[in-house]
Amino acid sequence: MKIAIVGAGLIGHTIAHLLRETGDYEVVAFDRDADALAKLANEGIATQRVDSADAAAIREAVKGFDALVNALPYYLAVNVAAAAKAAGVHYFDLTEDVRATSAIRELAEGSNRAFMPQCGLAPGFIGIAAHELVNGFTEVRDVKMRVGALPEYPTNALKYNLTWSVDGLINEYCQPCEAVRDGRRQWVQPLEGLEHFSLDGIEYEAFNTSGGLGTLCETLEGKVETLDYKSVRYPGHRELIQFLLEDLRLATDRDTLKSIMRRAVPSTKQDVVLVFVTVTGVKHGQLVQDVFTRKIFAKEICGMPMSAIQITTAGAMCAVLDLFREKKLPQAASCARSRCRCMRSSRTASASCTRAARSSGCTRSRDARRARRASCRSPGVRAFARRPRRGCRAARSAAPKKRRDGRGAAPAFRRGRGAMR
Template sequence: MKIALLGAGHIGETIARLLHGSGHYDVTVFDKNAASLQPLAAEGIKVQTIENVGPGSAALVRGFAAIVNALPYQLAIPAAHMALEAGCHYFDLTEDVAATKEIMRIAEGAKTAFMPQCGLAPGFIGIVAAHLAKSFDSLNDVKMRVGALPAFPTNALKYNLTWSVDGLINEYCHPCECIHDGEKIDALPLEGLEHFSLDGTEYEAFNTSGGLGTLCETLEGKVKNLDYKTVRYPGHRDLMQFLLGDLMLKNDQELLKDIMRKSMPATMQDVVLVFVTVSGMKNGRLVQEVFARKIFAERDGARPLSAIQITTAAGMCAAVDLFRQGKLPQSGFVAQEQVSLPEFLANEFGKAYQQSRQVESIG
């Protein structure tokens, strides 16, 4: 399968190596930064520089079976239009709600498939929640919690950069879709603070945008309460609220991003926490089911991988691979909840989640 991969950044390079290494894909990586492409070219992966992403550059990717977009969320809509014009299938990692809704519109009547949100959250978390929900006669609560956290927090925010600063601030600043008492509403970001303990470690969780993917539309009218919250170490939310609200940096997000890039070190030593609870009625009884995983960075070998690289790249590669195998719709909009969790975990790429440590002791 011939793949045009857009973006050779932190996640894109990992996707490129995984797809290329599987032997099932002919991958060409496009990026505007030639220096970012050099390590991949040295490994025998095809690379090409690209100035702009959008309809005008569709000629560059015409003839490819699919576009895999690993660029920042702001380029999701132009990349989807590019795929439509070129006649390619389309996959991306976007967590942006507005971009996803526009891609749904672009996919209407398309002869090719459009599958955004193929990462961790949105992405894998929605696959898990939909799988658990299917086994209930009726649903009360679906709670989805995900955190990409430094393994060794040392600063006041108890946070290090593990992924895109653009995506981080975006999810902290936009309304959060959820279902409350059967009604679909928009909740405020950074609100809904809760605390919990897992494996002896204390965490907090709060509303952030985009993690639900399309589950609100899928489960509307079927669930009483549905929400997604980001997991952090205690105290993080209050400091972000101070920065975004009290210092009004919500109105100058580029300044905040610049400050974080300059003052907050990135880390490859991270852990990803996935925590989903679903409650409802089964055979006349009120029951709850839980799915919990901790995925750790891989420090062995010549090329260490962070936990967020592993989980995000695995989500994308598994989606593309299941599509190649004919296990997903081949045209129109494809939602994450259309992916079978058992098939995902059995996939050569999805096994990254299956082989992680399952958390058994949950109160």
């Protein structure tokens, strides 16, 4: 399968290596950044320079490919999707922007190619994990999805380091957030809904951010009482972000805020991704709560250090491509909207992680890759492949036996002084 990766930044770079190392894909990376392309070329990835903001140039560049993977910032998503449609190639992206996703869905109408936005960690994998937990209940009350990409060693006042797109980070703090309340879809404000919880002895806070749900609200509307998504941070982060966005009015001057963050907030590859889902409802006549929680750390893969957000986001995209190549996902736009339902079981989610797991072996030989598969899987991929604790068949634990973060009990939420059940 011939893949055009448009965007040679952090995640695009990782996707290129994970796909190339399997031997199942022919990969070419496109970008306008000559330095980023040179780095990939030196690492053995085919590259081609193209203006990422020029839809016509992208259209001509990707003709003859099977699929286009968009790893560019959210504000370029619609243009790139239009280029993919004009070129007659399948389209996949990582965007969390709700408006861009809506526009891409409209753009895809009538196409004989698949258009699958939101194929990363959140939105993406988090929805699969939540949907699988929901399937084990006869009646669902609450679905709570929490994801955080955090520094392992926070030192500044924000208790945060840059681990992914600054544009995407600011956008999720500023845009309205979709949720389900009383069984109906609603819009809620970003940065609201503050709550605190602890996991493995570490305190966290969580609050509304935009885009992490994907299409899950649409899928579960009328089937759950409450469903929401919140970003996880260390305590105190939300208060300072609210000061910047609201008190200093930087929500209406994103360029200034982006400049401040890039100048003052360092990046890091020593990060941890926290994935935490709880579902409360009725099962076998009893009120129960099921929990899915993982911590994924940075690791060396393919002979190079990769951050946790690289592993989880790029790994999720590669898993989707693997399922699509094997025709386990819809092959045309008319049914591509059903991808969450097609991938809803933990069995499928586990299978979807095979691609990134194989990639982590970093060997070109398929026979050698098969032999090394069990020993070469990355913690992040193995964490994804592991099934939820309850609500499905028991499966062999894929997480390392001795976890770096300990084995704490399921976290207890609290909002203010009241317990959140």
